[in-house]
Amino acid sequence: MEGSQVRSGWPLYEVFLRGKRGLNHVHVGSLHAADPQMALHHARDLYTRRNEGVSIWVVAARDITASSPDEKDPFFAPSGDKVYRHPTFYEIPDDVPHM
């Protein structure tokens, strides 16, 4: 069939979904689509079949900048030993409300 060379021309989109009880969109998967509007419809058809969400974001995968695994150490290791950055490190006096 003549169309077979053109078949995989659709770009990849990453799908983020927010549930009814959620505050943030979470990544649920990816799909192929010809343009952003089609990607939105495909996301609705593929990722909301079990009533998972009320809001969909689709982002073209080429627009996402991701950290590389080679840079794992310089990026993430220095925060591992700084315990004073966690709120649980501090003792709250008994007479301080709402914390």
Place this chain on the structure above:
Amino acid sequence: MTEDEFAAYQSLSEETEDHRWAFGTGFTDPLEGIDASVPDGVDAVALATYCLMLGDDALIYSHRLQQWMTRLPELEEETALANIALDLLGQARMLLARAGRAEAPRRPDGSGRDEDELAFFRDEHEFRNVRLVEALDADFAELTGRLLIFSSWRLALFSRLTDSADPVLAAIAAKGVKELTYHRDYAAQWVIRLGDGTPLSHGKMQAALDAVWPLVDELFEADSVTAALSGVAADPAALRGEVGAVLDAVFDAATLDHPGAAPMARVAGKSGRDGVHTEAFGYLLAELQSVARAHPGATW
């Protein structure tokens, strides 16, 4: 924090009854709490026949869409069409169940036929669907063209049925409107993409519309059953303007010519709504009913 800011976080801390689901269940039954008896002054047999008409449209078209599974160009389209076929099957189940219950008091033994019996054990001449839904689509363009026409028409019809005097029909229509809005949107986007696409896709889409158009006139023909149900059913002739406007808008955006094919002839004055169907229908019914008829009364 102010009260408004707290409210958003409170929904997170509410206990759900089912702790397996990350996003909550929230399943609703559209027919919950609705009085299922036939309203006073409504002809029960006519109501049952009307529900059969609408239910058969959905049942047969759902079967045709299901036959497209594994044959679509992309995986995402497979799921989209499967969702559409499933929505229509759900509408068919509710409508056939309603028909069975409405006709029950008038039958000789007083018991109504259930949805399975109506779907699998009626013969060809007892089906009341329009002939538009019977044909096998030649290609993807015909699939989306037929889906556009069917869902535009059915959406206009169901929008009017939400005010029906029969509460069950109104509830089914209210649920159906949400589903059909998406079906129409999906089909329209594809017709526009194919029509306003390459010369090849434009040619195929135009040919598809010309092939399907002879069966459109039948959708707007009045019949005696609808006439006997004023206040309950929606007059098909009144839908022609609205549906025509929607289709014209889509054809304009798709740079397609409005099809001019003449309507398909009736057979001795009868068509789908009277139980007279096209040749393709016999094969469709044989496949649809084969398992149930081979093992009557079987359960999974």
